[in-house]
Amino acid sequence: MRKIALTVITLVIAVLMALSGFIFYAGMVQKRTNAAASWIRSSQTTTNQARTIGTLDYKSTAGIKDYLLSNGHTNLMEQQLQDSILGMLLRLTGNPHNTPAQQQRLQAIQQQLIQRRHTKHHIISTANENPEEARQMVLSPDFRQQGRSLQEIITSYIRTEQQELVQRIDKDSSYTTYSFWFTIILSTLTLTLLVGESRYIFKLLIRIRTWSNQLLKSEQSFRRLAEEAEPMIFKCSLDGYFTYVSPRSEEITGYSNTTLTGKHCSLLLEDDEFKRMQRFYKHQLSNGDEYSSLQLEILTRAGKKKWVEQLTSIITGDDGKKEFECIVKDIDQEYRKNESIQYLQRRLEAILDYMPSMMFVKDMSGNYLLVNNRFMEVMQVRQEDIVGKTDADLHYPWVSRYTGICRQVMITGIREKMEETLTVNNKTYHFLLTVFPLRNTNHEMIGICCLGQDLTEKTLYLQQEKEARKKAEEAQKSQETFLANMSHEIRTPMNGIVGMTQLLLQEHTLSVVQQEYVTAIQRSASTLLVIINEILDFSKIKAGKLELVIEPFNLHEAINSAFFPLQLLAREKGLNFSARIHENIPANLLGDEVRLNQVLTNLIENAIKFTSEGHVTVTVTLVSADKDHSGIRIGFKVEDSGIGIPSDKTEVIFESFSQSHKGNSRHFGGTGLGLTICQHLIDLQNGMLKVDSTPGKGSVFYFELPFTKDPFPRQRSAAPAEGTPQQPLLGKTILVVEDNRINQQVAYYTLKKGGCASVDVVDSGMAALEILTVKSYNCIIMDLQMPGMDGYETTRAIRNNGINTSIIAVTASALDGEKERCLQAGMNDYVSKPFQKEELFRKIQASASNDANTNPMPSPEPTPSPAQQPDSSPVASGTTSPAQQQPTQNERPPISFDDIYLMMQKDEVKMILEDLVLYMPDYITRLRQHIEEGNWTEVGSISHQLKGNLGYVCMYEAVQLAHEINRSVVFDPNYEELSRKAARMEELFNRYKPDIEAHIATFTAPPAM
DSSP: OHHHHHHHHHHHHHHHHHHHHHHHHHHHHHHHHHHHHHHHHHHHHHHHHHHHHHHHHHHHHHHHHHHHHTTTOSOOOHHHHHHHHHHHHHHHHTOTTOOHHHHHHHHHHHHHHHHHHHHHHHHHHHHHHOHHHHHHHHTSHHHHHHHHHHHHHHHHHHHHHHHHHHHHHHHHHHHHHHHHHHHHHHHHHHHHHHHHHHHHHHHHHHHHHHHHHHHHHHHHHHHHHHHHOSSEEEEEOTTSBEEEEOTTHHHHHSSOHHHHTTSBGGGGSOHHHHHHHHHHHHHHHHHTOSEEEEEEEEEOTTSOEEEEEEEEEEEEOTTSOEEEEEEEEEOHHHHHHHHHHHHHHHHHHHHHHHSSSEEEEEETTOOEEEEOHHHHHHHTOOHHHHTTOOGGGOOOHHHHHHHHHHHHHHHHOOOEEEEEEEEETTEEEEEEEEEEEEEOTTOOEEEEEEEEEEOHHHHHHHHHHHHHHHHHHHHHHHHHHHHHHHHHHHHHHHHHHHHHHHHHHTOTTOOHHHHHHHHHHHHHHHHHHHHHHHHHHHHHHHHTOOOOOOEEEEHHHHHHHHHHHHHHHHHHTTOEEEEEEOTTSOSEEEEOHHHHHHHHHHHHHHHHHTOSSSEEEEEEEEEEEOTTSSEEEEEEEEEEOSSOOOGGGTTGGGSTTOOSSTTHHHHTOOOSOHHHHHHHHHHHTTOEEEEEEETTTEEEEEEEEEEEEOSSOOOOOOOOOOOOOOOTTTTOEEEEEOOOHHHHHHHHHHHHHTTOSEEEEESSHHHHHHHHTTOOOSEEEEOSOOSSSOHHHHHHHHHHTTOOOEEEEEEOOOOTTHHHHHHHHTOSEEEESSOOHHHHHHHHHHHHHSOGGGOOOOOOOOOOOGGGOSSOOOOOOTTOOGGGOOOOTTTOOSOOOHHHHHHSOHHHHHHHHHHHHHHHHHHHHHHHHHHHHTOHHHHHHHHHHHHHHHHTTTOHHHHHHHHHHHHHHHHOOOHHHHHHHHHHHHHHHHHHHHHHHHHHHHHHOOOOO
């Protein structure tokens, strides 16, 4: 034992000596390494600071160039950059590792920076007075030479720092080498001592090994079972009968250990699985394998299938017979999970094989691991000829083309793309090849994959699209040229026609009929000129020939003129329309009032059109102004809560014939030219237009326009004071049931001016019934002829629902017995259109003041006005004053606006007349179309509406024609007669339409100077 102890002590001393040597070596290496790392970090910081000075100087120079190029509109960060450069220079100067050579170069850098700073300051000062001279200074060779000199000094300083770092590293390397050899010598001496004293230890190890082998054989079976005996252990004879089963068997099989003992193992297996197990273990016995592992699908007592793994060893029992000793693990969840993964893998392989793109996969050695069917089909190869081989083993033409890009991706690990054109069997393919790296979970590259996307159809489509676009552009140019030429070719003869008709009208020898013909020619020519101008408006914009008219105008009047007709449109949709003009904006300006009105109207109409609920707000602000306000810039903001515009469509909406969504033209109407014209008009006036929108929340259109203050504003004569309007219907609530837009507006404004607290308008009988279920009124104004449910049916339905509200019929019909039919249907009174507001007010008062249950008879009404008379004999109205009596047939003017002024105020008259000009042509066109089709029901309905609408301007002959058409439809429709009368009505309206437009123009015409 003493020998063993001495040997062990000697070995311990030797090991301690070796460890001491290595510890000393490791400590010195660590110390030197830390010092070198610190020096490297310091050197890197110094290098970065020097380079940062150069970078900041470059940014300073670039900022000055941007400042000069933008004419001073960009922010100049010169002072901040110079402060940063000074801070970096101070840090470099304070570096304790600087050598004298580096200090000398730092002083040179400092002098060069001072010179550069002085030069830049001089350039910036010059830019405020002479920008062009400042640009020349920046581009001068001296200024560039200063920059190059500074960069060269900085580079020299960095090179000196790097040389110092290399010398220090070489010194540390030499010291480390000496320490290493010292440690090696010490270790060699220690190993020599160990070899000399290891003889006894070797003999002792031989004995220990012998003892270990004896123990290993006796404990082998026990250890194996102890390591693997997780859920179930059993023993069985070679013919398959259980001799021992552990108590854990019930958790896996459902059978207790006592039940299984003595039973045959086929109890837990189906026939096919049992035969497979027999073959496996017979093979193990024949080969003499001591251990085996097999996965089986057993049947539990509950009849459920479960996968287990069975580890089997062949042992010799106490009686000397061989038997199986098995350990069974439950692997059902893991097996089924792996099976699912394998299923998905097979599906993935099937997808890859039948995907339309080519694909191949390589490992990092360049071996092909996978090629799909599309690749083999295009390249005319077989899978067995490719998989497992490298590019060097293949001799196909495509190999050399793909080798370079694959090698590049393997080296850089960055995805690469290339286009490939192949011709196979006289068919040309276009592919986009994308080669990208494949990485494992540790982000290590394990191979590459190449996908070839088939662009054949897309390439052909793009070629066809390019040709189509070229043809479309040529067609558009041809169209613009054609319109521009037609503008000249049509307007020239039209001007001649207008001029000659004017000369003819000055001749006194013309008869009345000839004067009428010449007047018709003049008006038709003037109308045609207006139409041509409107059609060519967009063409002028595209051709750059649209000119602005700079004239004095009143901003408030122009804006109010644009807002007024849009307020009712917003009100009809139930929108909250508001406008605000800041008080600091001058009213009298010089500019193009017509184009401003055009832009405002278009944007507000769009906001109302695309807003179903919420608000439309217009704000006018003063953006900027000169000291004396001679030149100002005004901002106009139109905000709505409508459907909004997607962010990717905000540029598309300003293109010709484009909208934000393909369905907008179908749902909201429009051609998509409005915003295009607005954009061009604003650009033409040196303005700006932008949009900010969120889908589902609304849009904000904002534009700015420059104007000039009018130095000589015109003095406008004060309007005559009007008396306070009477309000006989103060506080009453009225429901108007009318399908005609113009009649709706007339009734609405007439009743509101009469003092009504609330006037609701619906366009059908069904809508009237729905609103009457939730709201009550003092009186109902009912139109008789409406599509669907007419006024009679609506009145009967109202009475059947137990509603006794007074109902007054308002209709343009003049058929005999019309009044009696109204009373029989349950109405309380009857008024003819166009009505006198005093008469309507009186009947509303009389009907609403009586008890509705008594159904009072209407009071005697005056004789209908000539517009409603079946014949043309003049009859004085019973309620009309002598000044208001209608003239006889010979004394009647062809058109008069007196009656409409008796019903509503001046601003409302303008809107009604504008609607007449806008909607009457469509009504008359529909009337003639229905006459052609023989649709007499629609003919009667439209002619009924035309009587009332044309009666507002006392177009007596046209009203009489509409009345005769309406009567003829009821009694004896005659196609030729009705067609002639409709044509005559259209002729009359077109003849006097310029008079209506001229009257509308008087509302906004500037006063005479």
